[in-house]
Amino acid sequence: MTPETALKTRENMLRDGYCVIDHILTDEFIGELREESERLIADHDPPEDFKYQGQHINVRGEDNAIIQKLLDWAPSRRALEQLGFGDFKTSGGIIILTKEPKGPPLYWHQDWMQWNDPISCSPWPQIVFLNDYLTDTAVENGCLKVIPGTHLKRVPLHDQLVPAHEQGARFVEEDHPIMFSDHPDQVHVPVAARALILGDARVLHSAGRNYTDERRTLILAWHRRATTDVPDYWDGDIPEAIAQRDPNRNYPGSRLPGEHLKP
Ligand SMILES: O=C(O)CCC(=O)C(=O)O
Ligand SMILES: [Fe+2]
Structure with missing residues (x-):
């Protein structure tokens, strides 16, 4: 990545809450990851x-050499460093998520779980997902959808959503009119298989239905x-809530955006 590309990519990440980095995996390593994920899927009974x-299969790097290889993958690490995100550390594991052939869409949600903490309004990312897709993605097979900027700005949808995952969204009906809606500001993020999508845990995202016969x-x-x-890298203003933040306080976890997400 040239320094100019790195700067532009970081600006995208800070402004939109996500960015795409091309050419991260090699064809050979993608082949290994496909084989390993298919092996794990064959042994898995999805609830x-x-x-x-x-x-939805959780795998720890310490239990799986191929997953550890992905977590240590030098091009991903180098890309993070070039973006100024060298201080991000892996959780030590990954989740294999799929859209099965003809599988349903994923609901709108955000994955930030610390909304009581003033760090929630940091203009820089604190928690990110690194998404490696093992196939090309497109609207056809349920690529990622994002509403850019919603990691920092409250929109009406925030207050209409059923909270993510185990807190409710997993149990909604497939025809839920809001959870699977199209949003006027949404963008589709189709990628080629070797690319990496970086996403801020706070940004509103979802994924489309898989209309194809291939697993995504x-x-x-x-x-x-x-x-x-x-x-x-941050040379902008520091939000008051962060300047005043007490690092020694214990902020109880919450998936619900509160006062720290302003319209
Ligand atoms: O399936 C996807 O594209 C995104 C998955 C996701 O955001 C999640 O499971 O929290
Ligand atoms: Fe998510």
């Missing part, structure tokens, strides 16, 4: 509750900064 996320597999790896310090 009905998880149908909107597909297979995603390996999602959570990464977080070990610190809440202002990152070196």
Whole structure:
């Protein structure tokens, strides 16, 4: 990545809540990941509750050499460093998420679970997902959908959603009029198989239905900064809530955006 591309990509990430980095995996390694994910899927019995996320298999790197190889993958690490995100650390594991052939869409949600903490309004990312898709994605097979900027700005949809995953969204009906809606500001994020999508845990995202007969597999790896310090690259204003934040306080977890997400 040239320094100009790195700067532009980071600007996209900060402004939109996601960015795409091309040419991260090699064809050979994608082949290995496909084979390994298919092997794990064959041994897995997906619970009905998880149908909107597909297979949903958690794998720890320490239990699986191929997954550890992905977590250590030098091009991903180098890309993070070039973006200024070198202080993000892996959680040590990944989740295999799929859209099965003709599988249903994934509901709108955001994955931030610390909305009581003033760090929620950081203009820089603190927790991100690294999404490696093992096939090309398109509207046809349920590519990622994002509403850019919603990691920092409240929109009416925030207050209409059933909270993500185990907190309700897994149990909604397939024809839920809001959870699977089209949004005027949504963008589709189709990618070629070797690309990486970086997403801010706070951004509203979803995925379309898979209209094809092929499984669409995603390996999602959570990464977080070990610190809440202002990152070196940040030279903008520091929000008052962050400047005043008490790092020693214990902020109870919450998936519901509260006062720290302003319209
Ligand atoms: O399936 C996807 O494209 C995204 C998955 C996701 O965002 C999630 O499971 O939280
Ligand atoms: Fe998500």
